[in-house]
Amino acid sequence: MFAPYNTNLTAYRRPQTKFQRHTFKTTWTYKFCCLGGPNEDEVPDKPMKRILIETGLGEKKLALVKNKDAEYLRDALLEHYPKLKDGGGYELMRSSSRTLLETISIPSCGYTTHYLSDESGLGSAICYIRPLQAQLSLDAVERSEPSEFCLKEVCKVCGEKIPIVSLRDHLFECKEQCEHDQMEDMPVITKRQKRLEPIHDSACVRLNS
Known part of the structure; x- marks a missing residue:
């Protein structure tokens, strides 16, 4: 009435997922x-x-x-x-x-x-x-440009947002520029010279008399 069970069929195996295959x-x-x-x-x-x-x-x-x-x-x-x-x-x-x-x-x-x-x-x-064989260079390694995702901090001198990896170098340049600008804005003060009045002949006559 029913077809005989095939014992030669291999057992069904569930395929492994990518996570299971990962070592x-x-x-x-x-x-x-x-x-x-x-x-x-x-x-x-x-x-x-x-x-x-x-x-x-x-x-x-x-x-x-x-x-x-x-x-x-x-x-x-x-x-x-x-x-x-x-x-x-x-x-x-x-x-x-x-x-x-x-x-x-x-x-x-x-x-x-x-x-x-x-x-x-x-x-x-x-x-x-x-x-083993040679001295390595001790020259400083140049810093790469900061990425767009780099954390930024506000410079207290100029108020701009600067990447944190280059903030120290920026502060040095920013302070120098600020001091230079302040020197240019300061008024120039010159020493006032005393005005020498000429001595008239009439004064010399009064002194001799």
């Missing part, structure tokens, strides 16, 4: 600090840290994908520290005391994110990047 990558966030030269063996002091930051080096917090090879780590560091390309390779270091640095031993496959996060013993210490 999440485990990231590792860590603080790095790029040094300026191959002979650096001390922890940078505060003035040097500021110089390094202004030149595009110094401390940065990077979010890296774990379980990646040495090539991935190299490309990630070069992306955040473009000047490192001129260093002729790099080695990683950590602080051995409050002032001295020591090299982190390089495994046979090179530095990887897995090695740094799980096997190097870095812990919470800053990972220092030292160029």
Whole structure:
């Protein structure tokens, strides 16, 4: 009466959604600090840290994908520290005391994110990047133009809204221009000279008499 049940039919499977197919990558966030030269063996002091930051080096917090090879780590560091390309390779270091640095031993496959996060013993210490062959440029990095979405603040000198990233430079120029304008608007005060009256002959006669 009824057709026999086909046992050879495969069980129906609901297609996976895009969210289910997505594989999440485990990231590792860590603080790095790029040094300026191959002979650096001390922890940078505060003035040097500021110089390094202004030149595009110094401390940065990077979010890296774990379980990646040495090539991935190299490309990630070069992306955040473009000047490192001129260093002729790099080695990683950590602080051995409050002032001295020591090299982190390089495994046979090179530095990887897995090695740094799980096997190097870095812990919470800053990972220092030292160029191997050449001194990096310490020229200040030019600031890019602020975007249209940048937060703005009103200048208390001229009243204009200025992007916060360029407000300090604007204040310096704005105050100079304001002082210059005030000098031009000030009235010119000249010293009044005394008028010398000529001595008449009649006065000389009276004096002689």
